[in-house]
Amino acid sequence: LQIGLGRLPQEALKYLLDRRDLGIHSDLITDAIVPLVENGVVNGLKKSQYRGMIVASYCMGTRKLYDLIDRNPFFSLQAIERVSDIHVISQQHKMVSVSQACSVDLTGQICSDQFEGQFCGGVSTQPEFIRGAAQSPGGKPIICLQSTADGGKTSRIRPLLLGGEGVTIARSDVHYVITEYGVAYLFGKSIRERANALIQIAHPDFRPWLL
Secondary structure, X not given: OEEOOOHHHHHXXXXXXXOOOEOOEEEEEEHXXXXXXXXXXXXXXXXXXXXXXXXXXXXEOOHHHHHHHOOOOOEEEOOHHHHOOHXXXXXXXXXXXXXXXXXXXXXXXXXOOEEOOEEOOOOOOHHHHHHHHHHOOOOEEEEEOOOEEOOOOEEOEEOOOOOOOOOOEOHHHOOXXXXXXXXXXXXXXXXXXXXXXXXXXXXXXHHHHHO
16 A cells, blocks of 8 residues: 555545555555554555565654654665655555545546645655556556535536646546545546546536536
8 A cells, every 4th residue: 555645545544444464665654554553454464575564765643653663673664766666666466556636627637736726735756656556466546535625615626727736647647536426437538438437426516517
């Protein structure tokens, strides 16, 4: 697993406590992994590379996370250019990358660091993990986002990205897009098929407008 920074990917980790033998190869690790490690869910025993270890480049959280990592051989913190190398990522079988977007247009272009012209992040490793997971045998690159913003007044799925919303991930690299209304699989689809798939996972109030 690679779990990107953002409320939705981090929240998703809470629902993995019934799984077993998961591994982590991620640019970032946070407090959300602590219960998974403590309950033996994440043990890395089936990883293709660095078996039995968590590989990351940096961590961000509370003292509990830092104490868990400190002098713990279970964790291998490596240079970001190696951790996020597409070839290295793709060597992990069944690599799943889960990251959060701010908005997506009907062709599948993803913006994940700006919203309505305001920066909410910086240039990151998201494109590399998306491509690496796509090339991994059995891998899945997943983009998740809430369907609306501004208390339901604005759709995050748009006909076109707004001015000031740069393309973080090209539509040719996008596979799975998930909202609270379902999953759209876009890879290899025509523009018409992409638009219809994304409309189906938009908030129902905005579907007629998008259509």
